[in-house]
Amino acid sequence: MTAIPTNQVCFRTLGHDAPSSLATYESLGGYQVWRRILKEKTPPEEIVEVLKLSMLRGRGGAGFPTGLKWSFVPRTSPGQKYVVCNSDESEPGTFKDRDIMRYNPHQMIEGMAIAGYVMGATVGYNYMRGEFIEPFESCERALKDARESGLLGDNILGSGIDFDMHNHLGAGAYICGEETALLESLEGKKGMPRFKPPFPANYGLYGRPTNVNNTESYASVPIILEKGGQWFLDLGKPNNGGMKIFSVSGHVNKPGNYEVPLGTPFKDLLAMAGGVRDGNRLKAVIPGGSSVPVLPADIILKTDMDYDSLDKAGSMLGAGSVIVMDETTCMVKVLARIAHFYFEESCGQCTPCREGTGWLSRVIHRIEAGEGKLEYLDLLGDVSNKIMGRTICALGDAAAMPVISFIKHFREEFAYHIEHKKCLVENRS
């Protein structure tokens, strides 16, 4: 195996002293792009073109091309516009944005400032989940330093361009990671997703045009503009530009964040994470966070870690949250835990999700408790299908997809559990 390049995009400050400091960031070329834009007033279209070429795809989960998204905001329309960074990071298995904000907050700030410039927005908000005390402090420090160095504020470096931003801590609801619920929450309302269309690009924060991106998406922008769209695209593979941070958790020896090129084979990523613990056999992997379909070992071991390959394998890259499960794992228990999560986190406004997530969770828990019946398996699939695609936001899909995939790939294990009223897995962990 050739050495896999790492940490060249969002984690480029890692390994340096005081990685989160302005000095370190600037010593590595940080804020160069921002200064250049301020000076040269680079045409925004040019910036968008570079991003389109780079094939940077949204790192928040849906993988929507960032360049394309930026082109949707009506840049020249009059009035206030906003850029918003989604650092809610609440999907079980995800912990990458936290480390970007802890170790390289300036790169995210620079990305947002550039976005503000491109969109004609003068105000930005970085919305963080309620528990992110440490990242919040790190971002606050970075903001203060950037402001003091004149990189943010009014008439930045005499350019006539204004941009400032604010960090905001949420109150700890998963649904506030959904971009329109996030905007509601930011407005001080209860975090409940809006019906779309209209999309935030036209009707966002306080009803104004707003661009929402994930932390990692914003943080990728400055270096793309510094080194070029082609450079970024070449880091990954066609249609899947760049490196991606994978948050590897579960039954591995070295859990953690790994920034590696998109297209890295799963088995290489697993090796970087120290392999499966105790020499156990790999059983299954959820490759993109708890909401994406699970893949059994035989499939994932043959799959590369990029948007298209995972899609083809029947799952999704999501936020790159790789949950590794070894042979000691009881799939019924895992699904029960996941189902409970979505039941708890449903915002409750739309019928299929509000009613369906509770139903799913209760039935799965009954199976887990040895009170299941075989017909429950069809019922679960049926209820999931009645939620999928029929809700206001994608939480409904997030709740349904794990159920469908767990039963599809591990039906026998569920059946065993029902028949024997106990786990197929001996000494389950």
Place this chain on the structure above:
Amino acid sequence: MINIEIDGKKLSVEPGEMIIEVADKAGIAIPRFCYHKKLSIAANCRMCLVEVENAPKPLPACATPVGEGMKVYTQSEKTIEAQKSVMEFLLINHPLDCPICDQGGECELQDVAMGYGEGVSRFTEGKRTVKDKDIGPLIATELTRCIHCTRCVRFGEEVAGIQELGAVQRGEHMKIATYIEGSVDSELSGNVIDLCPVGALTSKPFRFSARAWEMQQRPTIAPHDGVGSHLYLHVMGNQVKRVVPREAEAINETWIADRDRYSYESLHHADRVTKPLVKQEGVWKETDWSQALEVVAKQLNIIAKNDGADQIGCLASPSATLEEHYLLQKWLRALGCQNIDHRLRKTDFRVKEQAPQSAALPCEFTDVEYYDRFLLIGSYLRKDIPMLNHRVRKAVMLGAEVSVLNPVDYDFNFDVAHALISDVRLLSTQLAGILKALSANAPLFSTLPDYLRQVSPDPAQQAVADSLKAGEKVMLFLGSLALHHPEAGLLKALAEGIAKETSGELAFLHEGANAVGARLAGAMPHVGAAGSALPTPGLDAAAMTHAPRKAYVLHQIEPEWDCAYSAQTLQALEQAEFVVALNTFQSDTMLDYADVILPAAAFTETSGTYVNLAGHWQSFEGAVVPQGEARPAWKILRVLANLHDVEGFDYTASTEVRDELKQQVEESAAQSHEVAGQTDTSSLKSYSASRDNTQQGLVRLTETPLYRTDAFVRRSPALQQTTDNQRTGVRVSRQVAEQYKLDPAHPVTLQQGDYSVSLPWQVDEALPGNHVWTAGVAGLGAPFGAIELTQGKVS
């Protein structure tokens, strides 16, 4: 226009419309719970999912705009499957308590479940339950039945303008609740009952008293204010069981005020008079109609003969029907009596009203939404005429600016741009200041008394003037407080002056359901029906009190509550030789002053017409048979006139009465609406004489609370228990409380001339200094007159 297809039916539709709107117009049914055409789109119930060609998933019809060439299938397998799934989800946590649910039989969920539900549930988990809240006397809650459509929440935010209900908690635990522990107090609150598709919010007074299918629905017109909302009475047997709105976009849209919804409760009040009553030597006797009517005819004849018909006075409710007003004046004028008035709470009659006017608003109610500047003069519009206030609120939502001039800082449900809160004695000064700011040389100034000519505008008045000046369409409202004010004539002239300078228009917010009709019918002392001239004018309502008559004819009024000079009117009645009261109710007071009580049918039991403020003649029929021996008042008046041998009283239906007047009105070329600048300004200088320029002493401030407007409302138990109705009694400003060192534990004694009352009191921070506010207090003198206050040592 674009072309779409629903179920193969080709339709040409407006771009931007939602599929459900288009389908509704085309008569194609799509089930829904959260969608309501008057509320914002929530798209949360998902019941309206439909298959759309080329869409991978079914789309919510309520939130999906139509597009060129779109093909929608409302009956396809995919659509039915999606709708059935949603139905299944909705039912899993919905109690199956239809047999004991008030909504049973008229439940949208039940209806749709019949079409889309399965016979057997696959859901074997426990069902969610929600603890109920007491949200006040009008609405019963059974929140376990809630399906979270949020119609009630959106109604509060978007229509009532006060967010009292909200969805707290999330997911399956989400529930509808009052944010802050408390009742729902909006004057429009009952509409959530109609909006709620299930039995989670139902009518508390109606609860468990009838099933939807046992009742018949009969149309009528609301009898309490000048909007005349369209209603349906739900009748079982001969009883009105409840009242719901009847859609009328130009009048009340799909809403009604709580006052119109719950006043039916009074119909069965113990005070109902069900037999003619005659007092003989001080003892009340039930009698039959012919005897009672003969007594009335004879007594009035005797007085007319011996003392002159001028010794008869007639006071009629402004909420009596057009036909009643017309017949009253036709009958009494035939006897030679011109003393007829319905403007019972008015105190200043110096500037004569021009008549006839066919409307009190310069436009339709719907047009009000498109004015961009308002000045409310002496009005708590929100509580006085809720559905008209709703139109102003809509205008504000569209960007209109509202300024108010009031003695109390009322709580409006829209943003008030400029609030002039002023000593009630200085309202004319304030208006003069605004006028000065608009035009220092307005011609009106030359006709005004000195104290108004000399004002110089202060910044607040200037701000109001600037706001009005910047408007394109300006409307000035003279509210009930301005119309009843001792300087009402002056206020009106000033308002006209301001209207002139701003190219604005004037609206008169008269009290009662038929104030415009009463004017057209000639229920005023200075003009006859359709504005016809009179040989000599009679006495107005105040004069009939100040110069007591020998006989009175009272029509549907309770003078202690309905007349400006409460105590004095009672005195006048008591000294009179003969008083006949036509009324639906009796009271102890009435038994004291009256000699004959004629049981008049209630508003649900008679046919008639109300002319609303916008000038619509709204006729209705009796929905139920009068109780006991009560009779429609128009018939009673017909017989009385016959007994007096008055000609032209051969009507066989109330519509003949209406048509007779209508013809006169048409022939008289009635002015469409009182035009600004036509006020006779010759008397304005005389206002100096009555003006207290010191503003030293205490002044009484009064208003008619929302649920005390008429005898029906006053006898409706649920309305009487509302928070709004607690806004009665005595309140004083903080300044007064301190100045008089008032002890909150003891009542205060209020005195106006010979009249005094002792009552508990409260401080009201919204009152200006020197003001004593009394509402729903009987037994005092002039409504806005000087008042003395003492707090004696308590025994």
